[in-house]
Amino acid sequence: VREGDGRKALAAVRRWPVADIVALLMSLRSKDARRLIEIMPDETGLGVLSEIDPHLHALLAEEETKAKFRKLLRKLDQDRAIRLLDEMPRPYALDLIEGHPHAAELREALETNDDLASAHMRRGILTAREDGTIGEIIADIRARSEEIDRLERVYVVDHARHLKGSVRLRDLILYDDDTPVVQVMQPPRFFVTAETDQEDVLALATKYNIQNLAVVDGEGRLLGGIAAQELREISSEEAKEDMLLMGGVSPEASEFDGPVRIVRSRLPWILLGLIGSGLSASVIGSFETALTEAAILASFIPVVMGTAGNVGVQASTMSIQAIGSGVEWSGDFLPRLGRELLGAAINGVVVGAVVGLLVLFIGPSIGVERAQHLALTCAAALLIVTMVAGSYGALVPFILKKLKLDPAVATGIFINTANDVFGVLIFFTVASLIYF
Amino acid sequence: VREGDGRKALAAVRRWPVADIVALLMSLRSKDARRLIEIMPDETGLGVLSEIDPHLHALLAEEETKAKFRKLLRKLDQDRAIRLLDEMPRPYALDLIEGHPHAAELREALETNDDLASAHMRRGILTAREDGTIGEIIADIRARSEEIDRLERVYVVDHARHLKGSVRLRDLILYDDDTPVVQVMQPPRFFVTAETDQEDVLALATKYNIQNLAVVDGEGRLLGGIAAQELREISSEEAKEDMLLMGGVSPEASEFDGPVRIVRSRLPWILLGLIGSGLSASVIGSFETALTEAAILASFIPVVMGTAGNVGVQASTMSIQAIGSGVEWSGDFLPRLGRELLGAAINGVVVGAVVGLLVLFIGPSIGVERAQHLALTCAAALLIVTMVAGSYGALVPFILKKLKLDPAVATGIFINTANDVFGVLIFFTVASLIYF
Numbered sequence: 001v002r003e004g005d006g007r008k009a010l011a012a013v014r015r016w017p018v019a020d021i022v023a024l025l026m027s028l029r030s031k032d033a034r035r036l037i038e039i040m041p042d043e044t045g046l047g048v049l050s051e052i053d054p055h056l057h058a059l060l061a062e063e064e065t066k067a068k069f070r071k072l073l074r075k076l077d078q079d080r081a082i083r084l085l086d087e088m089p090r091p092y093a094l095d096l097i098e099g100h101p102h103a104a105e106l107r108e109a110l111e112t113n114d115d116l117a118s119a120h121m122r123r124g125i126l127t128a129r130e131d132g133t134i135g136e137i138i139a140d141i142r143a144r145s146e147e148i149d150r151l152e153r154v155y156v157v158d159h160a161r162h163l164k165g166s167v168r169l170r171d172l173i174l175y176d177d178d179t180p181v182v183q184v185m186q187p188p189r190f191f192v193t194a195e196t197d198q199e200d201v202l203a204l205a206t207k208y209n210i211q212n213l214a215v216v217d218g219e220g221r222l223l224g225g226i227a228a229q230e231l232r233e234i235s236s237e238e239a240k241e242d243m244l245l246m247g248g249v250s251p252e253a254s255e256f257d258g259p260v261r262i263v264r265s266r267l268p269w270i271l272l273g274l275i276g277s278g279l280s281a282s283v284i285g286s287f288e289t290a291l292t293e294a295a296i297l298a299s300f301i302p303v304v305m306g307t308a309g310n311v312g313v314q315a316s317t318m319s320i321q322a323i324g325s326g327v328e329w330s331g332d333f334l335p336r337l338g339r340e341l342l343g344a345a346i347n348g349v350v351v352g353a354v355v356g357l358l359v360l361f362i363g364p365s366i367g368v369e370r371a372q373h374l375a376l377t378c379a380a381a382l383l384i385v386t387m388v389a390g391s392y393g394a395l396v397p398f399i400l401k402k403l404k405l406d407p408a409v410a411t412g413i414f415i416n417t418a419n420d421v422f423g424v425l426i427f428f429t430v431a432s433l434i435y436f
Numbered sequence: 437v438r439e440g441d442g443r444k445a446l447a448a449v450r451r452w453p454v455a456d457i458v459a460l461l462m463s464l465r466s467k468d469a470r471r472l473i474e475i476m477p478d479e480t481g482l483g484v485l486s487e488i489d490p491h492l493h494a495l496l497a498e499e500e501t502k503a504k505f506r507k508l509l510r511k512l513d514q515d516r517a518i519r520l521l522d523e524m525p526r527p528y529a530l531d532l533i534e535g536h537p538h539a540a541e542l543r544e545a546l547e548t549n550d551d552l553a554s555a556h557m558r559r560g561i562l563t564a565r566e567d568g569t570i571g572e573i574i575a576d577i578r579a580r581s582e583e584i585d586r587l588e589r590v591y592v593v594d595h596a597r598h599l600k601g602s603v604r605l606r607d608l609i610l611y612d613d614d615t616p617v618v619q620v621m622q623p624p625r626f627f628v629t630a631e632t633d634q635e636d637v638l639a640l641a642t643k644y645n646i647q648n649l650a651v652v653d654g655e656g657r658l659l660g661g662i663a664a665q666e667l668r669e670i671s672s673e674e675a676k677e678d679m680l681l682m683g684g685v686s687p688e689a690s691e692f693d694g695p696v697r698i699v700r701s702r703l704p705w706i707l708l709g710l711i712g713s714g715l716s717a718s719v720i721g722s723f724e725t726a727l728t729e730a731a732i733l734a735s736f737i738p739v740v741m742g743t744a745g746n747v748g749v750q751a752s753t754m755s756i757q758a759i760g761s762g763v764e765w766s767g768d769f770l771p772r773l774g775r776e777l778l779g780a781a782i783n784g785v786v787v788g789a790v791v792g793l794l795v796l797f798i799g800p801s802i803g804v805e806r807a808q809h810l811a812l813t814c815a816a817a818l819l820i821v822t823m824v825a826g827s828y829g830a831l832v833p834f835i836l837k838k839l840k841l842d843p844a845v846a847t848g849i850f851i852n853t854a855n856d857v858f859g860v861l862i863f864f865t866v867a868s869l870i871y872f
Contacts, residue, residue: 228665244753274739309709314702
């Protein structure tokens with residue numbers, strides 16, 4: 001296929017699902033991929049354009065290919081065009097818009113904040129007038145069947161597009177054609193404004209277990225709808241953001257970033273971490289004399305820091321998870337903290353005992369002096385560290401939440417840093433009490 | 437409300453959305469909550485039962501409340517009953533099943549592996565015979581309108597329930613009643629078996645951008661369907677699992693765990709981490725003599741370990757994200773690694789320069805000897821550490837993926853441990869070359 005006759009390749013590929021064609025294009029060298037796209041019929045090209053990987057766009061940034069894509073873009077309805085452009089690298093998307101009849105609207109939609117309801121809503125939804133009938137809705141669906149790519153709840157509006165309610169699809173089937181819309185319509189219980197944050201949209205949908213939300217403007221006029229597919233997109237975007245923040249990467253990072261964007265999304269977090277480890281370093285520095293006497297203590301720095309880090313991250317992960325699933329802990333806060341503390345205490349006793357016994361039994365054979373004191377120091381320090389890191393990790397996300405900050409940021413840097421500092425501070429304090 | 441007349445409270449609560457009633461119950465003391473549930477009418481109780489928080493179940497584990505819930509459970513269709521029971525703590529769910537007419541089936545469904553397609557599919561889906569007509573499907577929907585709580589694609593089967601295709605809802609509206617099903621039905625392009633892993637279900641749906649999947653048994657007989665809502669559930673479960681694994685918590689952990697389950701889901705990871713930090717400890721131990729001479733070096737252990745940890749976790753988070761969004765990097769692997777390395781090198785130069793300059797300028801004033809050598813040691817070590825941790829972190833998830841292991845495990849423990857060990861090893865090796 002790669003070198004062969006274009007026509008033959010095309011015939012073979014034509015009947016594949018679009019996702020497989022895209023995969024093929026990715027695996028071809030860019031020259032061949034470009035040629036294949038150029039000879040593609042419009043319909044296939046349109047499919048490919050709407051599914052294509054952002055990485056491929058960069059590969060295909062040649063004038064000829066762009067001209068073809070511009071032509072295809074003009075054939076898409078506005079919803080699909082925006083969705084598509086939104087997934088591309090911004091400069092390339094703005095480039096493609098040039099010369100489009102709705103260029104201004106597309107540009108405005110592209111510049112909407114990605115985290116708002118308006119960035120996710122579908123504009124081309126079905127609407128019905130409140131003085132209409134079921135039969136009129138069905139006639140409308142039939143007339144527009146070509147352009148509608150999904151059927152969902154039909155929103156009911158008045159003459160000025162104010163949201164009045166909605167009609168479920170099933171009711172279109174259950175009721176006769178001459179049933180008035182007002183008779184079967186449900187009141188508009190759940191709606192959001194275009195400026196609602198996507199996180200709140202998702203929380204609302206999850207809490208009340210709903211699949212369809214109307215999006216209205218400040219005056220209650222219907223702008224669009226968010227349905228199951230959009231909710232799934234929002235939910236995976238939110239999960240991605242949380243994961244990136246927990247991993248210490250800015251949430252706008254993408255797997256297609258070049259070195260400059262890699263540096264921009266990661267370096268600030270590394271430098272923040274540096275401040276934290278600078279604090280740990282100064283704690284250790286203040287015990288320099290003790291270390292000169294007993295350099296063996298330095299070996300336990302990674303053990304204490306590692307354990308504090310793991311325990312803290314575990315606890316904060318669970319808290320972030322709890323917050324994400326809508327738990328507020330109003331009445332339940334103290335029992336929960338109690339369970340966390342008890343769990344941390346048990347873990348601390350086990351970890352302390354394991355490390356203490358290892359020091360006690362292996363220590364003397366590798367020349368460790370005063371092994372009993374060292375064992376006791378390690379055991380006590382690890383128990384305290386585990387309990388402190390556990391409760392700190394469990395609490396910080398809730399505190400950040402109260403301060404209206406994203407709790408996922410907590411695990412990324414703050415928890416790690418605080419645990420390192422607490423870890424070495426507790427360890428050396430215990431050591432100075434027991435070991436010296 | 438809390439102490440007042442039950443009837444009055446009920447009248448007030450009656451018209452609330454179920455989620456708000458549950459929130460109220462959570463905030464009440466358990467005695468009051470129990471009383472409120474007991475006097476609730478069946479319909480409200482059913483709603484509450486299906487939305488209720490697992491935590492509340494434990495609160496309500498009294499015989500009277502259980503008897504009421506058992507009665508309500510019998511009124512649910514099987515799909516909803518299973519969904520509901522599946523969200524409860526297992527022992528309590530098994531307890532509630534007692535005496536249910538379909539106890540055996542419910543128990544079997546509960547014991548299905550949660551990660552398989554069968555655990556997510558809806559059983560009570562609409563089906564049509566391939567020799568039927570559109571009108572027959574509509575009549576069926578009308579007859580069953582009470583029990584069906586969502587309308588979706590109608591699957592077409594033959595006399596032995598073999599999957600033959602599906603009819604889109606819109607086609608029920610677009611075509612006349614006497615249109616034969618075979619004429620409008622679409623071929624069964626996308627289906628999974630009951631044993632398909634939920635991760636693969638999600639990957640398939642995402643790749644081909646589909647909202648409806650049929651679930652069949654080994655002989656191609658239709659068992660159920662997975663639609664947008666189920667896909668959203670799977671996607672948030674997978675995201676939750678990834679996040680927990682990255683946080684070093686076993687994926688079956690829940691925010692309602694008591695201390696024993698907290699210990700069980702976290703202690704193994706802490707102990708694994710201990711092995712890793714034991715390795716770092718022995719690396720440091722082998723440089724004990726050097727440390728006795730220059731205890732100041734110990735201060736830089738947290739700086740090196742912290743930076744290595746952050747850089748490694750960042751890189752592996754991005755790789756996990758890339759794998760999650762379906763990237764395989766077949767042809768693209770080397771350019772990607774190149775970008776990562778270049779990004780890491782830039783970060784390393786900046787971090788190395790910052791720390792090096794700090795040591796150079798502040799060091800002498802706090803009595804650090806041979807500050808220039810120490811500054812050079814830190815700068816060189818941090819540059820190398822950043823590049824090693826960056827490429828290691830980026831690669832490990834892909835290697836785990838190739839070995840059919842969950843890449844998210846990587847970040848949780850392996851990356852952290854490896855980075856600690858590499859960090860101190862590189863630092864002390866560089867120190868012994870430059871500083872001594």
